[in-house]
Amino acid sequence: MVLTIGKTLSLRLTSIHSPDPQIENAHSKAYNHLDQxxxxxxxxxxxxxxxxxxxxxxxxxxxxxxxxxxxxxxxICTEGxxxxxxxxxxxxxxxxxxxxPDGRRQITGFLFTGDFFGLSCGAQHSYTAEAITPVEICRxxxxxxxxxxxxxxxxxxRVFDMTRTELNSTHAQMLLLGRKTAKEKLCSFLLxxxxxxxxxxxxxxxxxxxxxxxxxxxxxxxxxxxxxSRQFTNLNKLGLIKLDGADKVSLKNIERxxxxxxxxxxxxxxxxxxx
Amino acid sequence: MVLTIGKTLSLRLTSIHSPDPQIENAHSKAYNHLDQxxxxxxxxxxxxxxxxxxxxxxxxxxxxxxxxxxxxxxxICTEGxxxxxxxxxxxxxxxxxxxxPDGRRQITGFLFTGDFFGLSCGAQHSYTAEAITPVEICRxxxxxxxxxxxxxxxxxxRVFDMTRTELNSTHAQMLLLGRKTAKEKLCSFLLxxxxxxxxxxxxxxxxxxxxxxxxxxxxxxxxxxxxxSRQFTNLNKLGLIKLDGADKVSLKNIERxxxxxxxxxxxxxxxxxxx
DNA sequence: CGCTTATTTGAGAGAAGTCAAGTACGGTGG
DNA sequence: CCACCGTACTTGACTTCTCTCAAATAAGCG
Numbered sequence: 001m002v003l004t005i006g007k008t009l010s011l012r013l014t015s016i017h018s019p020d021p022q023i024e025n026a027h028s029k030a031y032n033h034l035d036q037x038x039x040x041x042x043x044x045x046x047x048x049x050x051x052x053x054x055x056x057x058x059x060x061x062x063x064x065x066x067x068x069x070x071x072x073x074x075x076i077c078t079e080g081x082x083x084x085x086x087x088x089x090x091x092x093x094x095x096x097x098x099x100x101p102d103g104r105r106q107i108t109g110f111l112f113t114g115d116f117f118g119l120s121c122g123a124q125h126s127y128t129a130e131a132i133t134p135v136e137i138c139r140x141x142x143x144x145x146x147x148x149x150x151x152x153x154x155x156x157x158r159v160f161d162m163t164r165t166e167l168n169s170t171h172a173q174m175l176l177l178g179r180k181t182a183k184e185k186l187c188s189f190l191l192x193x194x195x196x197x198x199x200x201x202x203x204x205x206x207x208x209x210x211x212x213x214x215x216x217x218x219x220x221x222x223x224x225x226x227x228x229s230r231q232f233t234n235l236n237k238l239g240l241i242k243l244d245g246a247d248k249v250s251l252k253n254i255e256r257x258x259x260x261x262x263x264x265x266x267x268x269x270x271x272x273x274x275x
Numbered sequence: 276m277v278l279t280i281g282k283t284l285s286l287r288l289t290s291i292h293s294p295d296p297q298i299e300n301a302h303s304k305a306y307n308h309l310d311q312x313x314x315x316x317x318x319x320x321x322x323x324x325x326x327x328x329x330x331x332x333x334x335x336x337x338x339x340x341x342x343x344x345x346x347x348x349x350x351i352c353t354e355g356x357x358x359x360x361x362x363x364x365x366x367x368x369x370x371x372x373x374x375x376p377d378g379r380r381q382i383t384g385f386l387f388t389g390d391f392f393g394l395s396c397g398a399q400h401s402y403t404a405e406a407i408t409p410v411e412i413c414r415x416x417x418x419x420x421x422x423x424x425x426x427x428x429x430x431x432x433r434v435f436d437m438t439r440t441e442l443n444s445t446h447a448q449m450l451l452l453g454r455k456t457a458k459e460k461l462c463s464f465l466l467x468x469x470x471x472x473x474x475x476x477x478x479x480x481x482x483x484x485x486x487x488x489x490x491x492x493x494x495x496x497x498x499x500x501x502x503x504s505r506q507f508t509n510l511n512k513l514g515l516i517k518l519d520g521a522d523k524v525s526l527k528n529i530e531r532x533x534x535x536x537x538x539x540x541x542x543x544x545x546x547x548x549x550x
Numbered sequence: 551c552g553c554t555t556a557t558t559t560g561a562g563a564g565a566a567g568t569c570a571a572g573t574a575c576g577g578t579g580g
Numbered sequence: 581c582c583a584c585c586g587t588a589c590t591t592g593a594c595t596t597c598t599c600t601c602a603a604a605t606a607a608g609c610g
Contacts, residue, residue, distance in 0.1 A: 098450045102538045106450040120442040127446060153425065160435055167395040167438060170445040171402060175373045175381040177452035178497030182566065214589065222453030227566055229590055245575080246589060263377045457598070489557065499599055504558055520607080521557060 038067060044090045047114030047200065049162060052154040064145070065138040070131040077118065083125045085139045088116040092135030093211040096127050097219065107220040108170070110212060113200055118142065120163065133211045177222045180263075185221040186231040187261035190241065194251060207250040214246070313342060319365045322389030322475065324437060327429040339420070340413040345406040352393065358400045360414045363391040367410030368486040372494065373402050382495040383445070385487060388475055391437065393417065408486045452497045455538075460496040461506040462536035465516065469526060482525040489521070 039045070039062040040055060053061060065088075070076060076087060079098060094111040108127060111117060117129055119142065149156035176188055190208070198204045210217070214225040221228065232249075235241045240257055242250045251257060314320070314337040315330060328336060340363075345351060351362060354373060369386040383402060386392060392404055394417065424431035451463055465483070473479045485492070489500040496503065507524075510516045515532055517525045526532060 098446060100450070100454060100538050104454040104538070106453040108446045108449050120439045120446075122440075122443075126443050150428065156431070156435075160431075160438070163435070163438055163442060164395045165397075167442050167445065168397075168401050170442065170449065171373060171383045171395075174383050174445065174449060174452060175375070177449055178381040178494075179375060179379040219453075224567055225589080226568080226591085230566095233590070263375050263379065500557075501559085501600085502598060505598095508558070 038062065042090055044088070044114045048088055048090075049116055049155065049158050050088070052158045053152070057152065060148070061140070064148075065140045068137040068139050070135050070137065072131055072133050074131050076129040076131060076135075076137065077125050079125055079128045081125045083118060083121050083123060084142060086116060086118045086142050086145050087129065088138040088140070089113055090136040090138055092131060092133045092137075094129050094135060095132050095212065095216055095220075096129050098127050105219045106222070107216060108173075109166075110196075110216075110220065112196055116159075116162065119159065120166075132213075132216065180261075182221075182223055182227050182231050183234065184261055184263060185223065186217075186228065186235065187240075187257045189217065189221055190235075190249065190251060191254070191257060191261055194254075206252075206254065207248065210247045210249065313337065317365055319363070319389045323363055323365075324391055324430065324433050325363075327433045328427070332427065335423070336415070339423075340415045343412040343414050345410050345412065347406055347408050349406050351404040351406060351410075351412065352400050354400055354403045356400045358393060358396050358398060359417060361391060361393045361417050361420050362404065363413040363415070364388055365411040365413055367406060367408045367412075369404055369410060370407050370487065370491055370495075371402050371404050380494045381497070382491060383448075384441075385471075385491075385495065387471055391434075394434065395438065395441075407491065455536075457496075457498055457502050457506050458509065459536055459538060460498065461492075461503065461510065462515075462532045464492065464496055465510075465524065465526060466529070466532055466536055469529075481527075481529065482523065485522045485524065 039050070039058045042048075042050070045051060045058075050058060050061060067090075068076075068087075070092075076094065077083075077085070089111055091113050094115075094117070095107050096109045096111060096117060097105050097107045099105050110132075111129075118125070120126070145155075145159075149159075176185055180188065193208050193210065194204075194206065197208045212220075214228050217223075218225045218228045232241075232243060235257075236243050240251070240253050240260075242252055244250070314325070314333045317323075317325070320326060320333075325333060325336060342365075343351075343362075345367075351369065352358075352360070364386055366388050369390075369392070370382050371384045371386060371392060372380050372382045374380050385407075386404075393400070395401070420430075420434075424434075451460055455463065468483050468485065469479075469481065472483045487495075489503050492498075493500045493503045507516075507518060510532075511518050515526070515528050515535075517527055519525070
């Protein structure tokens with residue numbers, strides 16, 4: 001299968017990495033600007049970058065933004081595209097990924113309601129963003145938003161804070177990718193997903209839904225789908241999780257999962273060779 | 276060997292990870308604030324966050340900052356410490372790392388003249404920073420710097436830009452850690468170091484010095500020292516680099532190194548199984 | 551010069567990858 | 581409602597890349 005993505009990149013992909021060829025943006029709808037009521041009633045208002053704006057100022061934002069819908073598997077922006085927009089997720093889930101020329105893929109993050117992307121790059125996007133569920137997105141012109149920073153220092157601060165938080169979590173993910181075993185990676189992933197789910201639900205939930213498939217999880221953790229699957233099976237057999245289908249997991253022992261996410265018993269490795 | 280780092284963490288480490296027990300900060304000197312002339316004549320002025328300040332405003336910065344010296348292997352701040360300061364490197368090289376409870380370490384970045392750190396975390400530092408060469412550092416109270424953002428939007432913008440650039444490069448590093456082979460990792464690393472060296476020297480240099488040792492490189496690339504060493508030997512035998520001692524490398528074929536850093540010939544992997 | 555520490559090299563082991571086959575699941579249409 | 585199909589997931593057998601352990605060599609320093 002040969003895909004032409006955007007106008008710049010032509011890649012050969014395995015069926016695993018992009019199973020569905022209908023990834024053009026043809027069917028996405030965009031309105032010139034959001035109905036003001038859409039902002040007022042926005043479910044993501046309190047977790048997104050908008051949460052520092054009062055209802056009046058929200059109207060200024062809404063006039064700048066377009067409301068975009070994407071189906072699952074549709075591309076929102078592509079590595080190499082001109083980066084004109086900032087995207088804010090109102091609902092749904094998005095994956096952010098980078099690729100090597102031969103098709104190997106690294107997912108650098110999963111984004112959910114309230115998350116934004118499109119600001120960290122320079123003139124061109126340095127990653128691809130794709131919907132993994134149907135998504136609603138607010139799209140802002142980058143330039144305009146950056147201009148607004150002058151007028152609304154709160155907004156600037158909020159976006160900066162969120163960027164710093166993201167930088168922080170990428171550091172944790174680098175530790176995972178560089179130094180954790182497959183089992184530790186999966187435990188960490190499940191706990192991260194739990195935290196995100198709880199944050200959005202505003203309560204702690206040990207039953208989590210996984211909108212992404214095994215291939216996405218593998219590419220997020222630097223593993224293969226087979227290894228991910230085997231580790232799910234292991235944790236299931238150990239009774240640490242209970243699988244209900246492939247995309248619903250309940251975490252049965254948070255404490256043990258947390259310990260395993262950091263290397264099991266602390267006294268386990270070469271660190272124990274005290275001279 | 277048992278080390279007590281800072282006041283909060285007690286870790287067991289192999290000799291590889293922290294060979295020198297004399298890592299307390301006792302010998303570091305700090306002046307209450309910088310002599311204004313120090314800022315004016317600062318070698319890092321044009322590449323650091325200060326480069327948006329004119330000479331008068333620089334004095335405001337200099338009154339806030341302390342000038343700190345550290346010897347190689349001394350710790351600047353430790354994961355878990357209260358994050359009171361922002362650090363700006365005037366000269367020398369610093370490694371930023373995170374650790375698992377059993378001592379496995381991931382170096383998330385090497386920082387050089389003009390780079391800053393200490394802002395991306397919340398109340399506590401989420402990583403450890405150590406000098407790998409003797410370093411001179413400007414230390415600013417975080418609070419004060421953030422207050423200055425109001426008065427100097429340029430400074431805010433500059434710091435934000437640098438943070439975004441860093442976020443961008445962590446994404447590239449995640450692709451490296453999750454999806455590249457040992458050979459590709461080392462090629463990528465050498466090219467990154469070349470870019471940084473060239474940036475500071477303001478000209479392209481194919482001879483690069485490596486201030487970090489093999490253990491640092493290994494922990495940066497998610498490998499072991501043995502694998503790093505073997506890959507150096509390989510590239511040397513292939514004539515792509517020339518080793519002059521362990522810490523001086525000249526890159527003999529940038530183009531081939533660049534290709535190898537991304538997976539060799541593009542037509543190499545499973546991506547070629549066109550259905 | 552002799553000691554310590556860092557790096558390189560070699561041989562063998564193991565965790566995760568690859569390839570291949572089987573199973574479960576969800577949607578569609580008779 | 582059930583049979584069929586395609587996709588996603590799981591499981592098994594085998595391979596391989598990197599790690600581990602061990603020893604040799606090189607480099608740095610008092």
